[in-house]
Every structure is written in C-alpha cells, then in structure tokens.
Amino acid sequence: MLDTFDLVLFGGTGDLSTRKLIPALYRQETVLSLNDDSQIIGVGTKDLTDDDYIKVIENSLEQFYPAFNREDDSWKRFSKRVRYNKLDINSDEDWTNFVKTKTDRVTVFYLAIPPSLYKLISKKLKEHQLITKNSRIVVEKPIGTDQKTAKDINKHLSSGFNEDQIYRIDHYLGKEAVQNLLALRFANTIFEQSWSNSAIDHIQISVAEDLGVEDRGGYYDKTGALKDMVQNHLLQILCLIAMEPPVSISSESVRDEKLKVLKSLANFNETSIVTDSVRATYSEGLSKGEAACSYQDEEGVDIDNRTETFVALKVMINNWRWSGVPFYLRTGKRMKSKTSEITVKYKNVPHNIFSENSKVPSNQLVLRIHPDEGIDLKLNTKEPGVTGFDLEELPLDLNLDDYYEIGHQDCYERLLLDVIKGNPALFVRKDEVDASWQWIDNIINLWESQDVPMEEYNSGTWGPVNSDLLLKRDFRTWKNGSKK
Numbered sequence: 001m002l003d004t005f006d007l008v009l010f011g012g013t014g015d016l017s018t019r020k021l022i023p024a025l026y027r028q029e030t031v032l033s034l035n036d037d038s039q040i041i042g043v044g045t046k047d048l049t050d051d052d053y054i055k056v057i058e059n060s061l062e063q064f065y066p067a068f069n070r071e072d073d074s075w076k077r078f079s080k081r082v083r084y085n086k087l088d089i090n091s092d093e094d095w096t097n098f099v100k101t102k103t104d105r106v107t108v109f110y111l112a113i114p115p116s117l118y119k120l121i122s123k124k125l126k127e128h129q130l131i132t133k134n135s136r137i138v139v140e141k142p143i144g145t146d147q148k149t150a151k152d153i154n155k156h157l158s159s160g161f162n163e164d165q166i167y168r169i170d171h172y173l174g175k176e177a178v179q180n181l182l183a184l185r186f187a188n189t190i191f192e193q194s195w196s197n198s199a200i201d202h203i204q205i206s207v208a209e210d211l212g213v214e215d216r217g218g219y220y221d222k223t224g225a226l227k228d229m230v231q232n233h234l235l236q237i238l239c240l241i242a243m244e245p246p247v248s249i250s251s252e253s254v255r256d257e258k259l260k261v262l263k264s265l266a267n268f269n270e271t272s273i274v275t276d277s278v279r280a281t282y283s284e285g286l287s288k289g290e291a292a293c294s295y296q297d298e299e300g301v302d303i304d305n306r307t308e309t310f311v312a313l314k315v316m317i318n319n320w321r322w323s324g325v326p327f328y329l330r331t332g333k334r335m336k337s338k339t340s341e342i343t344v345k346y347k348n349v350p351h352n353i354f355s356e357n358s359k360v361p362s363n364q365l366v367l368r369i370h371p372d373e374g375i376d377l378k379l380n381t382k383e384p385g386v387t388g389f390d391l392e393e394l395p396l397d398l399n400l401d402d403y404y405e406i407g408h409q410d411c412y413e414r415l416l417l418d419v420i421k422g423n424p425a426l427f428v429r430k431d432e433v434d435a436s437w438q439w440i441d442n443i444i445n446l447w448e449s450q451d452v453p454m455e456e457y458n459s460g461t462w463g464p465v466n467s468d469l470l471l472k473r474d475f476r477t478w479k480n481g482s483k484k
C-alpha cells in the first residue's frame, strides 16, 4: 500500500485529468493500494462543489474506465477521497483560501494545465508557502518552446522546489516497451556484446501516427512534429538505445548516461541539414479508408505558418560505440498506421559461404512499442530439404501480451505511482531538457536559414518521397509497420 498522499490536480476537470490521471488512480483503488487518508483535490476555475466534482469524476470513469461500476466498493472509497477547490490563479484571495493546508504528508502538485502557467503556479505555491520537503511538482511537456524558454521555466520551478522534487513527464518513459529497452540491453549479454558499430549497420526509430492533429490544431500549429515528438519522445528512446551501461538502475545513474548521449549528438550544419533532414505536412488522402483533409484545412491551423507534421532525420552520435552508425528518426501524423518501433539492422556477414545464388539477409531486431508490444529477432535458417542449402529468414517473436495483461495499464499509472513513491528515474532531468533543446534549436535555425523545403505527403502514407530517399541514398529502406 502507498503511503498517505494528497494529489492536488491543477486542471482537475481537463482532458488529461479525466482521460488519463483519474482512471490511472482509480485502477490503484481497485487493487487496494490507496490508503483511506489519501486525498485527490481537483483544482480549477469552474465554480463546482465537491459533489459536482465527484460527478465529473464519475462521468469520466464511465467513459474512460471500461470496468467501472458505481455500485462497487472501490467507487464508494474513491469518491470519499475526492474534493474540489476553485482557484483563479491570479487571485491572491483564492490562494489564501486554498483549502490545501500545509502538512508534512506527501503532496503532489500535478500541473495538468497549459505550460504557459507553470511559472506562475510555481511562484504562487512558493509565495503562499505551500511547499514542504515532502512536496513534489509534476509538469508535462512541452517544457518551453526552445532552450531559452525551457531554462526560464526550469529556473522558476527550481526557485521553489529542489531538482529531486520536480517530475518532468515524458509519457513514453512510462510505456512498458520503452522500459523494456533497459531490460533487453542490460539483462541479456547476447545483445550488449554486439551493441555497437562492430556489428550494427544502422538503427531506425519510427513513431508513426494515423490520426491528424484532431482538435489540437491551434497548439500543434505553433509547435510542429520536431518539438512535439522528437525533442522529447524520440530523443528519450534514442538515449535508452544508445547509452552506456549505467552503474545501477537508480535515477541518477540512468539520467547521467542519457545526458552523455544527448551531448554526443552530432549537430547538423548548413550542408547536412539539407541532405539529412526532411520536413513535411500532410495533404489530402485516405486515412483508414476514409477521405482525410490536408493539414492546412484543419481547424486552428494558419495557412501562412510553415509547421511540419512529419520529420525524418539522419542522426550521428559522436562517440566510440556509435561512430559511423546512422540513427534514422522518423515521426509524423496521418501516416499509414499507428506504429512505433525501433529497428536494429545488423551488418551483413563478412563472407557468404553459401551458394552465389543464396542471399544472406542481415539480421534484424525489432523492438515494438505499438502495437503488439514485443521483440522480434529475424534469424537466417536452413530451409528444410534433402538437397541444396537454401536459407530462409524466420522470426523469434516475443509478444509481451502472451505473457502479461499489460493492456489494462496506462503509462500514466506507472508514472503517477513513481511520483507518489518519490522515484524520479522515469522522469527527465533539467540538464537533459536543456541539452535536447540545444540540439533541436540548431535544427530549427538551420531549417529557416537554409530554407529547407516544406514537403508534402498524402494522408495515409508513410511520408514524403524524400524520406524514402534519405535511406535509399545510403542503400537502406525504412521498415514500414507490418509485423513481418
């Protein structure tokens, strides 16, 4: 059972709280891990009573928690721990009346609100002396819009909280398949011995989404795929794939090693930005069999803005282990299917002992994040037969769903529990945020100064032609989705 905590949810009636955070906490209620004294305090600008807020929570569970039944004891217990606090963050009177009294209990301030408010809230929490040594603050990405604004937000957070009290969420780090990268690499000697330029030809990290920008056109248009996905999720995955073995699984060891990777990323220059990066937006097309509009026609999108919904990059890492091994990163909206995976392509055998006609495909290790979380290693085997020696590529396919019921858990559940327990390992440290923005800012500046073209791709495809050419030029191809 968890220690007693107060979870203060700023943005308590918003999307993130109702879709993700409340259902995640409720699942913990159903497995009896919340002690009776723990409280959930929704904070928002709406004028609601506790009972109104309990109703909001009940509705959200009905919608987003399939097994919800209001007759269950779990709901009876859960509804008792829920309270609501109306707060206009600009009103000092509201802050003074803030019902959350300062206690020594673990208190988690979860900012499920637009990042533009992070600075103000952390300032007010400090001013009103609501921070104790047992307080924690949780912030979602994006932390800033570039290195400068990120530094500024971090500075404000740090003025009230110590670094070990600040939890910067990258929800990809809460995904089982992403954490499994650590297990795969550091609990299996067979991989680690060949995890370098001595055996690996290249690595692909592809996070494709089939949805468009949906109702987030306004936010997305000011952000774009590079800042929305690469700066955080893709770089975090890259770090876990490329980092040196940490001394232990403790948060500081892992984060120290991730930081070294970020600092070793080769910067793009005037030439490589043109040859090794692709940016594009989706045009009309067919998405899952239905006609889909272009990005320019999405609500909230300004047609004069040049905001990318797709990015592909060829990234090099300047260190001994990875020298000469390209990491191809790709992410986009409205692509053919929602597929996130990492493909490790090994080198060809140095000499083919089989007949001239028999090709020996290079080994391929695929780490699937979505769908069908799992690991698939392609091996060459002999095709059965009494004559000749023909080779066939067959999979060693581990589907995690065959062993665990991970479908019920959401990455937010793991992350919330870690905050409550005070374990920051799966959260991003200030210096990681800083280093990743520095690398991203350089790309954005070069895109503008070198006028890198904004290409187009049809909705429902794997991206623009130049993304394929990025690999073709190196005699390689993207692995596009399918399990085989």
Ligand code: BG6
Pocket (backbone or CB within 6 Å): 209, 228, 229, 340
């Ligand atoms: C978010 C991005 O961080 O990640 C969204 O802001 C994106 O644009 C989402 O759709 C993808 O997350 P997941 O877990 O659905 O792959």
